[in-house]
Amino acid sequence: MKGSTDTQFKLELKKMIVDECRLDDFDPQDIKDDEYLAGPEARFGLDSIDMLQVIVTIKNRYGVHIQNDAESREILATINNLADHLRPE
Template sequence: MTIDIDELKNLILDAAEKEEPDGGISPDEVLFGEESRLDLDSIDALQISMAIQQRYGIRLSDSKETRRAMASLQSLAAFLSQ
């Protein structure tokens, strides 16, 4: 399965109820943590996981692998494509 980065970005923004920051979000931009311009937290991660499960039928567990996958749009798209 190929994951469209823009579709994934919109899903994340919608699920977390966030606005896209000025200049947009690059595919390799950090989504969580101090470096993130989106200011996503653990509640956002849960909402994003649920949205991914609804849209793509892929259940994300609360694991280190999932946290690494959610580091950026690019890493999440690659993880979901496997």
């Protein structure tokens, strides 16, 4: 199943991001699947250190290595992008 179609998997990813980035003011269920997670458009205020922590956690939890470059910004842009990268089919 493609990641972006798996509601439970996306909730798991949202919980991971809230926990790893210490977003205590946010309920994972309130994160929209297609909203930006980082950058000036994002409401979370995540920075490059936060995103690096997410990358490390993804590698440890899912065994998937994400390069810390332009490709990673695209993969980590939204929950849908991240879910599809981790589960493309």
